[in-house]
Amino acid sequence: MRPRRLLTRAFALTAVSVTALTLAGCTGKDAVSDSSTKGYQFVGATSKGQVIAEKDRKPVGAVTAKLLDGTTFNLASTDGKVTLVNFYASWCVPCQSETPQLANLYKELAPSGIDFVGVATKEASTSTATEFAKDEGVTYPVIYDQSAKVPLQMGHIPVVALPMTVLLDKEHRVAAVYAIRVLPADLKPTLSALQAES
Secondary structure, three states: OHHHHHHHHHHHHHHHHHHHHHHOOOOHHHHOOOOOOOOOOOOOOOOOOOOOOHHHOOEOOOOEEEEOOOOEEEHHHHOOOOEEEEEEOOOOHHHHHHHHHHHHHHHHHHHHOOEEEEEEEOOOOHHHHHHHHHHOOOOOOEEEEOOOOHHHHHHOOOOOOOOEEEEEOOOOEEEEEEOOOOOHHHHHHHHHHHHHOO
């Protein structure tokens, strides 16, 4: 009974954290740090389907990490393109339904120049993460981030729950942070709007 009680308590604490982050969801100024900060610093999540106003966006931090195949990936390689960064894990139940949907959305939007990057977070091994990505039809690059360093590099984004999705505009400024599973029906118009920006 004791282990089950501890697991229940841990689940409750996680739920509280997720709820707090979701309630912190906001748009415009409230979703970015104060004007004295040059780069993006996480303050709160963005409401689903909403984006941060252009004048309030700030550039994401530099990210260099290893992909599942062992090669080095630099987020700057997607400069000039709207980029979706999705944090997920194979053991995360919502991720198991979201990931194949994102894989299909990427295949649809890639010809228009929109990039996707996956971040396999806190996985047991690269082989586990690789197998999951393959099974779900993921064809975009996936970073192996066992210690969850990438969200910190991007702007101290607290990945307290998975999945989490960050949208970057063409100037690699953070346009949205969704701390919740997001459906393609919500993402597609948002990504298209960012793509249409000059």
